[in-house]
Each structure stands twice: as C-alpha cells, then as structure tokens.
Amino acid sequence: MPVRLVDVARRAGVSPSTVSYVLSGNRPISAETRRRVEESIAELGFRPHAGARSIRRQSTNVVAMVLPMFADGQSSVQMQFVFAVLHAARAQGYNLLLLTAEDGVAEINNVVNSAMVDGVIVMEIQVNDPRVPVLRALDRPAVLIGTPDDAESLVHVDFDFAAAGAMCVQHLHDLGHRHIGMLAQPADTFARQAGFALRARDGVLQELTDRGLNPTWIPAQPNPAGVAEAIEELFGQDPELSALIVYNELALPFVLDRLRQLGRRVPGDMSVVAICPDDQAQHLLPAVSDVALPAAELGRLAFERLVGLISGTDQPVSTLLEPHLNRRGSAGPPLRR
Amino acid sequence: MPVRLVDVARRAGVSPSTVSYVLSGNRPISAETRRRVEESIAELGFRPHAGARSIRRQSTNVVAMVLPMFADGQSSVQMQFVFAVLHAARAQGYNLLLLTAEDGVAEINNVVNSAMVDGVIVMEIQVNDPRVPVLRALDRPAVLIGTPDDAESLVHVDFDFAAAGAMCVQHLHDLGHRHIGMLAQPADTFARQAGFALRARDGVLQELTDRGLNPTWIPAQPNPAGVAEAIEELFGQDPELSALIVYNELALPFVLDRLRQLGRRVPGDMSVVAICPDDQAQHLLPAVSDVALPAAELGRLAFERLVGLISGTDQPVSTLLEPHLNRRGSAGPPLRR
DNA sequence: TTGAAAGCGTTACCAC
DNA sequence: GTGGTAACGCTTTCAA
Numbered sequence: 001m002p003v004r005l006v007d008v009a010r011r012a013g014v015s016p017s018t019v020s021y022v023l024s025g026n027r028p029i030s031a032e033t034r035r036r037v038e039e040s041i042a043e044l045g046f047r048p049h050a051g052a053r054s055i056r057r058q059s060t061n062v063v064a065m066v067l068p069m070f071a072d073g074q075s076s077v078q079m080q081f082v083f084a085v086l087h088a089a090r091a092q093g094y095n096l097l098l099l100t101a102e103d104g105v106a107e108i109n110n111v112v113n114s115a116m117v118d119g120v121i122v123m124e125i126q127v128n129d130p131r132v133p134v135l136r137a138l139d140r141p142a143v144l145i146g147t148p149d150d151a152e153s154l155v156h157v158d159f160d161f162a163a164a165g166a167m168c169v170q171h172l173h174d175l176g177h178r179h180i181g182m183l184a185q186p187a188d189t190f191a192r193q194a195g196f197a198l199r200a201r202d203g204v205l206q207e208l209t210d211r212g213l214n215p216t217w218i219p220a221q222p223n224p225a226g227v228a229e230a231i232e233e234l235f236g237q238d239p240e241l242s243a244l245i246v247y248n249e250l251a252l253p254f255v256l257d258r259l260r261q262l263g264r265r266v267p268g269d270m271s272v273v274a275i276c277p278d279d280q281a282q283h284l285l286p287a288v289s290d291v292a293l294p295a296a297e298l299g300r301l302a303f304e305r306l307v308g309l310i311s312g313t314d315q316p317v318s319t320l321l322e323p324h325l326n327r328r329g330s331a332g333p334p335l336r337r
Numbered sequence: 338m339p340v341r342l343v344d345v346a347r348r349a350g351v352s353p354s355t356v357s358y359v360l361s362g363n364r365p366i367s368a369e370t371r372r373r374v375e376e377s378i379a380e381l382g383f384r385p386h387a388g389a390r391s392i393r394r395q396s397t398n399v400v401a402m403v404l405p406m407f408a409d410g411q412s413s414v415q416m417q418f419v420f421a422v423l424h425a426a427r428a429q430g431y432n433l434l435l436l437t438a439e440d441g442v443a444e445i446n447n448v449v450n451s452a453m454v455d456g457v458i459v460m461e462i463q464v465n466d467p468r469v470p471v472l473r474a475l476d477r478p479a480v481l482i483g484t485p486d487d488a489e490s491l492v493h494v495d496f497d498f499a500a501a502g503a504m505c506v507q508h509l510h511d512l513g514h515r516h517i518g519m520l521a522q523p524a525d526t527f528a529r530q531a532g533f534a535l536r537a538r539d540g541v542l543q544e545l546t547d548r549g550l551n552p553t554w555i556p557a558q559p560n561p562a563g564v565a566e567a568i569e570e571l572f573g574q575d576p577e578l579s580a581l582i583v584y585n586e587l588a589l590p591f592v593l594d595r596l597r598q599l600g601r602r603v604p605g606d607m608s609v610v611a612i613c614p615d616d617q618a619q620h621l622l623p624a625v626s627d628v629a630l631p632a633a634e635l636g637r638l639a640f641e642r643l644v645g646l647i648s649g650t651d652q653p654v655s656t657l658l659e660p661h662l663n664r665r666g667s668a669g670p671p672l673r674r
Numbered sequence: 675t676t677g678a679a680a681g682c683g684t685t686a687c688c689a690c
Numbered sequence: 691g692t693g694g695t696a697a698c699g700c701t702t703t704c705a706a
Binding site: 342354388390434 | 699
C-alpha cells in the first residue's frame with residue numbers, strides 16, 4: 001500500500017538508484033530522466049521513508065528542543081523561543097521534537113542515541129546546569145539558549161542580561177532618579193538559579209552600587225496580589241522610590257495597574273522601565289520604555305548555530321546579543337519635591 | 338562508534354534475534370539469557386536505532402501536533418493544549434513533533450507519508466477547516482481539538498463553548514441582570530472562523546435572545562487600548578449594561594483595570610464572568626467567576642484518543658466536555674437604581 | 675529456548 | 691548519464 005522508491009523507479013522505467021539521485025541531487029541527471037522520475041513521484045505521491053533514509057544518511061533532519069522544567073504555557077517568553085526555533089527549523093526543512101526537562105537528562109541521551117535527532121537545543125539554562133556535562137558528552141551537537149557557568153566549548157547564545165539591567169539603571173539615573181528599585185522574576189525562578197534572572201538582577205544591583213545608589217530589589221509573583229505585595233515591600237526598603245525597573249513580563253501590566261491604584265502616576269510620580277519582549281511593553285498604557293528582550297532573534301540564532309554545527313562548520317562558542325533601549329512615555333525626570 | 342544490536346548480542350554471547358526478542362518481549366526468554374542481555378545493553382549503553390526499527394515495525398512512537406496558524410506564544414490557552422499533549426505523550430513513551438499550520442496541508446501529508454509519525458493531533462479547528470478532508474484521507478489516525486462543521490467520522494474532542502456561553506448568561510440573569518454584554522475574542526479570530534470563538538459567542542447571543550435580552554457583544558484586541566475601546570462600544574450599545582461576559586483571557590486583566598479606571602466597581606457596578614482557564618481568573622483582583630476552560634484536560638484527552646486509534650481500538654467520534662461554573666467575587670446582583 | 679537468515683526501504687559505491 | 695547491488699540496523703519467519 002505505501003508507495004516505495006522502487007515503485008517510482010519501475011513506473012519511470014529507471015533504476016532505484018536513479019530515483020535516489022534525482023531526490024538527493026548527488027549526481028547529474030539528464031533533463032528527460034529527471035522529468036520522468038519527478039512525474040512518477042508526483043503521480044504516485046511518493047514520500048521517502050524517513051526511517052529507512054536515516055539508516056543510510058547519518059541524519060534525520062529532526063532536532064530536539066528541551067523545554068524548561070516548569071513550562072506551562074504561561075510564560076510567553078519561553079514560547080517565543082520555541083516558536084522562533086520552530087519557524088527557523090521548518091523553514092529549512094527540519095522538524096522539531098519537543099522534550100521536557102522533567103524527563104531529565106536521560107531523555108536527551110535517549111533521543112540522541114537512538115538517532116532520532118541530529119542535534120539538541122536547550123533553553124532556560126541554570127548557572128550550574130546538570131545538563132551541561134550530558135550535552136558535552138553527546139555525540140551530536142547541542143546549542144544552549146542561555147549561559148551556564150562552565151560553558152567552555154559548548155556553543156551557546158544569550159542576551160546580555162547584565163548589560164540590559166545596567167542600561168536600565170543608567171537611563172533612569174541619567175533622567176535624574178536617585179531612588180531606583182527593581183521588581184524582578186518570581187522567587188522560584190531565582191531558586192532554580194536561572195541564569196537570566198540572576199544576571200539581570202546582578203546587572204542592576206551592580207550598576208546601582210557603582211553609582212552610589214541603594215540596591216533595592218524584590219522578586220514578584222506575576223499576579224495582582226504578588227505585585228501589590230512586592231511594590232509595598234520596595235517602598236518599605238526605600239520610601240523615596242521614584243523609578244522602577246521591571247524584569248517580569250507577566251507582572252508588568254499588574255505593576256502599572258497597582259501604581260494607578262496607589263495614585264502614583266506614570267511617569268510623573270514613578271518612572272517605569274521594563275526588560276521584556278517589546279510587544280509586551282509597547283501596547284500598555286502608558287506605553288512602557290523597555291530594553292527589548294530579543295527572544296525570537298535568540299531562538300532563530302540558536303537554530304542557525306545548530307545547523308552550522310550539524311553541517312560540520314565551526315561556530316562561535318559564545319554569542320551575546322547587546323541590549324537596546326526603546327524610549328517611550330513611561331520614564332521621565334523625577335518630580336521636583 | 339555507535340553501539341548496535343549485534344554488539345550487544347556478541348558481548349552477551351547470544352544471537353541478534355535473541356537480543357531483539359528480549360527488547361520486544363515477543364518471545365519467552367530464559368531468565369539467565371535475559372539477564373546477560375540486559376547487562377550487556379546496560380554496559381554498552383545500547384539504544385535501538387529508531388529509524389531502523391521503524392522500517393520493520395509499523396510505528397515510530399512519534400505523534401505530530403499541528404499548531405494554529407497564528408501561534409506566537411502569546412495565547413496561553415493554545416500553549417496549555419500543547420503542554421497537555423506533550424506531557425501525556427512523554428508519559429507514554431511517545432515523542433511529539435511540532436508542525437505549524439502555515440506549512441499548510443502538504444506538510445501533514447509529508448510527515449505521515451514519510452512514516453515519521455503514527456498519528457496527528459490538530460488544534461484550533463475552523464468551522465470549515467481545509468485540513469479536514471486531508472486528515473480524513475490520511476492513512477494514519479488523526480484527532481481534532483475542536484469541531485469542524487463536517488466532523489463526521491473524524492475523532493474530535495471539544496469543550497462545549499455554546500453551553501459555556503449560555504451558562505454565563507444564565508448565571509448573570511439569575512442574579513438579576515437584564516443588561517448583559519459580551520466582550521469576545523479578537524476580530525481576526527472570528528475572521529478565520531475559529532470554532533471556539535463563534536460557538537461561544539453564538540451560545541451567549543442565543544441565550545440572551547431566548548431570555549428576551551439584547552444581544553450585545555463586541556470583539557476586542559487583548560491590550561489596554563483595544564479593551565477600552567471595546568468597553569466604550571458596549572456601553573454605546575447598551576448604556577445600562579450591568580454585567581460583562583468576557584471570553585478573551587488575555588484581555589481579562591485589562592477589563593478589570595479599565596472598569597476600575599472608569600470608576601465602575603466589580604461586582605457592585607459591574608458583574609464580570611469569564612470563560613477562561615481557571616488559573617487566569619482566580620488570581621485576579623477581584624477573583625473572577627468563570628466557566629473554566631479545560632485546556633489541559635482536552636489536550637490529554639486528545640492524545641488518549643489518538644493512542645487508542647493507533648492501537649486500533651475504536652474511539653468515540655465526538656466528545657464534548659461540559660462547562661462548569663466557578664463562583665467567585667466578581668459577579669453579584671445588580672445595584673438597585 | 676535459541677539461532678540463521680531473509681527481509682524492510684533507501685543510499686552510495688562500483689561498474690559500464 | 692545510468693544501473694546493479696551491497697550495505698545500513700533491526701525484526702521476524704523458519705528451523706532446530
């Protein structure tokens with residue numbers, strides 16, 4: 001019932017190898033023969049058997065992507081990575097296989113050792129990520145989205161979260177703010193030592209300290225109660241707070257909302273700068289100044305690196321995307337008091 | 338370098354077929370032989386080559402999931418489907434291959450005809466979905482999450498959105514409301530004839546009409562400006578509006594926010610009931626009464642059906658999950674005037 | 675209870 | 691420019 005390569009060959013009156021070469025382009029084929037073969041393929045609706053093919057080729061044209069442990073579809077940033085990789089992959093004829101980090105390290109080995117995938121992309125890297133040694137020992141290439149402490153020789157792409165944090169501080173400081181606080185990722189994100197959360201916070205705190213300002217910060221749950229609590233806590237730490245750096249895209253709308261409830265106008269009474277995907281800041285009211293988190297770009301880049309490695313070309317071990325500030329209406333000079 | 342089945346056999350001092358039978362369990366094996374083989378497998382770290390295996394077996398233990406055309410990671414509901422299917426699949430030793438609807442119908446045929454997957458799950462079904470005839474002609478099973486107009490004989494699972502809409506109306510009407518409006522999915526969701534959007538709206542409007550109330554509704558973009566505009570429009574349609582049905586999970590926080598800005602208190606001046614995943618309603622302030630959208634349950638169910646079909650057991654063609662109302666603080670009787 | 679050997683569908687080497 | 695055919699790694703019939 002399923003149509004095989006030999007069926008195509010028979011119908012076209014050529015040998016199986018000729019059909020194979022028409023398919024792969026690994027050998028010159030006369031125009032006439034090619035035409036007959038392609039016609040035969042089309043008429044029979046032939047698709048090469050991927051499994052059979054993968055025995056002889058050394059590849060499957062499938063790559064695996066390892067999702068974060070706690071992925072639940074809530075974090076749109078995580079999903080932007082997935083979609084960016086997915087689109088890049090599909091555009092190049094690759095398929096994407098999804099793995100969850102819960103499966104643990106064993107599953108990465110499994111799909112690779114069973115020759116199901118040509119490579120692996122791993123996201124949401126922890127500073128001391130247990131998957132790193134596994135990836136390094138793999139006999140297939142891997143690319144990390146994120147930077148572990150011991151990345152040496154493991155190809156990874158990342159956003160410069162420390163510089164992004166510092167840039168937020170600089171912007172607000174330049175505007176005249178001297179009391180700047182940071183509302184950061186949820187506590188459990190810090191608990192699992194996610195690199196992006198730690199580096200962004202440290203970038204902010206370091207820059208605050210360097211400029212002689214108080215390192216005021218707090219993690220926040222991305223819901224109204226969590227945000228209200230966090231903001232109250234920040235004011236407790238520094239009652240003169242006049243500017244907020246928000247690196248918590250899900251909480252951002254609730255932050256604006258809460259400030260409004262508290263009667264603090266943005267940017268008059270409180271300046272706000274966010275680190276988040278641009279489209280999540282620009283459609284709020286007021287539109288929020290942000291250091292754009294290039295999730296789609298990182299995902300695309302990660303796949304590009306992986307394909308490069310698969311095809312055997314050397315890739316830069318480390319790529320750090322530089323932050324860029326989008327000025328909007330949410331940050332201005334502090335009110336004279 | 339990669340370890341093969343024959344390597345395992347040699348090391349265990351048995352024939353390849355014996356190793357195969359140990360793996361598949363298709364033949365009785367003496368305890369002693371089994372022990373030696375398993376030891377050999379473990380020591381060599383052997384994993385059967387998935388491709389080679391799939392030639393002889395008729396299956397790959399991979400299923401494909403076709404994502405919505407416009408998936409961008411923003412809609413958490415879509416992602417909950419994906420994660421539900423992913424977790425169910427991984428729990429049963431299946432891998433999940435992601436396809437985007439943009440690839441078009443051809444790509445579904447491709448992965449199936451190339452024997453890459455054992456079955457397909459398709460989500461975000463349109464009422465007149467062009468993929469339906471393709472899925473029906475496939476020689477592998479397919480399961481839809483959603484209901485097309487011509488579903489006959491195609492296994493599908495869905496939430497009863499019409500009943501959910503009606504239930505919202507009923508709840509508000511029972512509380513005493515006579516001026517009820519619906520803030521619905523974005524216009525482009527209607528434009529692409531997404532079944533869930535149409536059915537929920539029609540369920541609401543039908544029930545409103547049946548109860549002699551005005552069928553007031555409006556689509557809304559899920560951002561502050563879109564929501565503000567939609568609410569203004571609803572008040573334009575019915576200045577006495579005292580209750581809102583929101584089926585637009587991304588817009589829901591902005592709705593509460595906007596009502597607050599307008600000085601309308603919830604539920605005093607305006608009752609709100611949502612159709613959305615429960616966790617997106619319960620953590621708002623005030624916590625929002627909802628008809629819970631069982632995305633995770635639907636995803637899990639879809640995979641269950643698909644595995645059933647793959648293993649050759651008949652499955653119910655249609656499964657419609659009944660709505661259930663969670664009463665919270667956002668809906669109450671209308672203020673006496 | 676086990677082994678030998680014939681496939682499975684595709685690729686690529688070796689001939690011509 | 692094209693064809694024959696031996697692999698690839700595994701499963702399963704057939705035989706013992």
